Amino acid sequence: MLFNARWKPERIFDVLVGAGFSVETTIQDADSVRVTAKLIRTLSDTVGSNMRLLLVGLNPSFHAADAGYGFAGPGNRFWPAALEAQIVTKERDPVYALQTDRVGMTDLVKKPTSKAAELTDMHFQVGLARISRMCRWLSPKVVCVLGITGWRAALGDSRLSLGAQTVRLGARPVYVLPNPSGLNAHTNHGDLVKRFGDLLDSV
DNA sequence: AACACTGGGGTCTTCCAGTC
DNA sequence: GACTGGAAGACCCCAGTGTT
Known part of the structure; x- marks a missing residue:
């Protein structure tokens, strides 16, 4: 090119x-x-210049890469919870979410894997730098990272916890929510809906 | 094809040992 | 005693494999 x-x-x-x-x-x-x-076999970003919220996943699953939208796994709680919390108004349609709900979607790491553990800290650190530049460029109102493990790996600080972060990306406020993957059984649907609702209140 | 079983996994919580 | 870091357990789902 x-x-x-x-x-x-x-x-x-x-x-x-x-x-x-x-x-x-x-x-x-x-x-x-x-x-x-x-x-490559991955998921493309759905981002724009007028986002009220930028959702940042850890990395796409192979299922999501093939489906063409994030959080596509059958057991993933993202779409039902986001819909119920009114983060988005249409399920499994990131373009509609961007155009209508002004919610963008990207990933810290674009390499698809079945589990985040297959990625190294370096993958997350390089990805975080890209997301940070993207936030400076596109200025979403709020950034929300879905997965505390990747966030910790990216910043090299295992003490970080869920919720509002002191670190900003491109001067935008950052929130970290639990990963909605079915593998993360510690978080249930109701908890995700509540956390998404709290996030929406801050937007 | 449908179901059951098993191993593996992300995250949080708890516990314990070591250090100040 | 307070704090820190690491290990282990628990939760529940996914994916693969075996059985009916």
Whole structure:
């Protein structure tokens, strides 16, 4: 791909990764930026410039990557809980959520796995840097990370807890909620609905 | 095809040992 | 005694495999 030199390589990287590409080489010269990228089996971001809420998952599951929308696993509690809490008004439709509810969706790490444990701290740290730049660029009103483990790994601080965070991303306030995956049995549907409701009150 | 069983997993809570 | 860090247990679901 060939980009105008006004595009910063970092911005090109962020956009392509968010769109589901793996960036392999970037060559910059005086008037252009040449990028080699490969489309990978992942989930693309659903983000825009007028978001009241940006939801950040840990990383897509293979199920979600194939379905084309996040939290697609049959046992995932995200969509039922988000719908009940009125975070979104239509189930399993991230584009509708962005256009109508002004809720964007992305992931800390774009590499799909069946379990977050397959990712290293470095994956989360690189992903957090990308999300931080995205927040500076798109200025969502509030950022919500879904999964305390990834958040801890990204910041290298195992003492961090759920709820409002002191750390900001692109100067936007950050909340951390439990991961809605069925694997996280510690959190039930009612708890997620309540936490989403509390989050909505802060938006 | 439908059901049962089993191992593995994310997160929180509790407990315990070590340190100040 | 207070604090910190690590280990273990509990919760409930997923995915794979075996059985009927």
